[in-house]
Amino acid sequence: xxxxxxxxxxxRVGDNLAYLIFKETQAVAIDGVAWQxxxxxxxxxxxxxxxxANTHQHFDHTGGNAHLAKATGAKVLTFADLADxxxxxxxxxxxxxxxxxxxxxxxxxxxxxxxxxxxxTLFNATIGNCFTGDLKSFYISIKRLMTLPDKTLIFxxxxxxxxxxxxxxxxxxxxxxxxxxxxxxxxxxxxxxMADERKINPYLRFxxxxxxxxxxxxxxxHATEWERWQSLMSID
Numbered sequence: 001x002x003x004x005x006x007x008x009x010x011x012r013v014g015d016n017l018a019y020l021i022f023k024e025t026q027a028v029a030i031d032g033v034a035w036q037x038x039x040x041x042x043x044x045x046x047x048x049x050x051x052x053a054n055t056h057q058h059f060d061h062t063g064g065n066a067h068l069a070k071a072t073g074a075k076v077l078t079f080a081d082l083a084d085x086x087x088x089x090x091x092x093x094x095x096x097x098x099x100x101x102x103x104x105x106x107x108x109x110x111x112x113x114x115x116x117x118x119x120x121t122l123f124n125a126t127i128g129n130c131f132t133g134d135l136k137s138f139y140i141s142i143k144r145l146m147t148l149p150d151k152t153l154i155f156x157x158x159x160x161x162x163x164x165x166x167x168x169x170x171x172x173x174x175x176x177x178x179x180x181x182x183x184x185x186x187x188x189x190x191x192x193x194m195a196d197e198r199k200i201n202p203y204l205r206f207x208x209x210x211x212x213x214x215x216x217x218x219x220x221x222h223a224t225e226w227e228r229w230q231s232l233m234s235i236d
Contacts, residue, residue, distance in 0.1 A: 005093050006112050008155060010189055011037045015158045016060055017190060019117050021110070023091040026050050029074070030110055030117050031157060035064030039071055049074040050090075053082065055119020055157055056104045079106040100145065102138025103128035109145065115153040116145065116194075123156040124192040125164035125181065127203045130233060139229045146204055150195035159190045164201075171202050171235075172210045206232055 011018040011034035018034040020027050020041065027047045031054055032038050042049055049072040054061050057079065065076050084099040088110075098109045100121045107128075110117040120128035122145055130138050161182075168178050177199040181192065197204050205211045206228040215222040220231035 006090065006095075006115075008112070008115055008117075008153075009041060010155060010191075011041075012159070012187075012190075013037075015160065017155065017157055017159060018064065019155060020047075020049075021090065021095060021112065021117075022047050023093060026091050028053065028088065028090055028095065029064075029068055031055055031061040031119065032064040032068050033061060035067040035071075038064070038068065042072070048072070051075055051077055051088065053077040053088075053108075053110070055109065055117065055121070056107045058104070058120070061119065061157060079108070082108050098144065100141035102130055102132060102134060102141045105132055105134075107141070111148070111152075114151070115155060116148060117155045118145070119157040121145070122154060122197070123158060123160050123164060124154060124190060125161060125168055125178075125197070125201050127201075128157075135230055135233055138233075139226065142203060146194075146198075148194050150193060150198070152194040154192045154194060154197060156190070159187065161185055161190065168200055168202055171214050172205075175200065175210065202232055203229075 007022050009020045013034045016033050018032050019030040025048055027049050028051045029038055029049055032052055052065055052068050052074050069076050082097045086097040088095040096111045098111060100107050100109050103120045107121050109121055121141060165178055165182050181196055181200050202211060212222055215231050221227035
């Protein structure tokens with residue numbers, strides 16, 4: 001898929017989604033657990049892998065690092081290398097690092113200017129588990145991502161679309177945008193736009209009337225945005 005001046009290729013291993021960001025001759029791997037498929041793609045397209053990065057350090061995202069580094073000589077970036085707002089240059093184009101703690105303390109997203117590789121922070125139609133227990137940081141991270149333009153493409157760390165939409169339907173059974181998104185879902189290229197997320201993702205819709213009414217019905221705190229966020233995060 002071509003995204004602005006950069007290309008993004010998605011690779012699937014089970015429900016895990018790995019990525020290459022590339023231009024003409026150089027590439028950056030993000031969460032390269034599909035290392036074998038990535039190596040084949042690099043060779044076929046005559047690309048040189050310069051950097052390997054991860055959205056966080058869970059093994060289902062980092063498991064391909066050593067294989068890719070050994071085969072290509074690419075540098076593996078650590079969390080310490082990925083400062084907030086750091087710019088990764090790729091053949092004259094920029095990839096911006098956003099630190100987005102919440103799922104894990106070391107969670108980051110990568111923004112190309114038109115697409116976001118969001119790891120387990122923001123999925124298509126849901127968000128990741130808050131393994132840190134730090135709901136406030138997760139809330140701030142999601143609020144930050146919500147400032148991105150509607151046309152931003154969201155490439156997540158897993159394909160949880162079916163279950164995510166089922167949960168969203170439970171909260172908003174009359175939301176026709178949920179079915180519309182499901183009808184456009186393609187397991188061979190899983191993504192949404194930020195505009196989609198604003199329409200279907202409960203964790204971005206905490207200020208919308210249907211979500212507020214749902215929380216009222218469940219007798220959950222809902223007077224402020226922060227209360228609504230905490231209430232949504234408490235729902236199984």
